[in-house]
Amino acid sequence: MRIGELAARTGVSVRALRYYEEQHLLRAERTASGQRTYSEAAVERVRLIQQLYAAGLSSKLILGLLPCVETGEADPAMMDRLVAERDRIDRQVDELVRTRDRLDAIIGCSHAAHDDSRSIA
Template sequence: MRIGELSDKAGVSVRALRYYEEQGLLTADRSASGQRHYGEQAADRVQLIQNLYAAGLSSRTIAEVLPCVDAKVNTPESRALLSAERDRIDAQITQLTAARDRLDAVIAFAATPASGCAYQTA
């Protein structure tokens, strides 16, 4: 499939796909005229890349992990890297949960008639 088709199928911009290629995260074959052509699994790979970015992994870390994903093997080094990333994500989840709980408390307090919350939207 061509880059526009992959963009539509994966729900990402053409610019993002070109960036992934520059970072070595995604590969494409080139036609004689230079057009990119991606295999059928490219959309799945883009979704994986998007999920890893959403989890906060850097493009460098993703580039280190993807060969293990492609080969369906892992090494002690890749397990350590992934464990460290998982621990970072867990800490982030803990912080976000605490922030949400504080907001819930403020929302509940503000909903009481005598809360005195003076915040108004314009």
């Protein structure tokens, strides 16, 4: 598939896909005329890259992680780094849950106050 189709299927800009190539996170074949073409597997790879970026991983770490995704194996140093990243993400999730719970409490109080003011009127 061409770069525009990959962008459309993944919701990622063409510019971002080119950046992924520059960072060696994504590989394209080139046609005789120089156009990029991607395999069907590129769709899932781009989605994984997006998830990892969204979780705060750097392109350097993602680049080191991708071979582990393909082989299912990681050396001890990479395993330590992955565990540290997972633990960091767990802390983020915990903080997000606490924030959501506080917002729920505020919404609950505001909603109750709003209902009370409507019943008085």
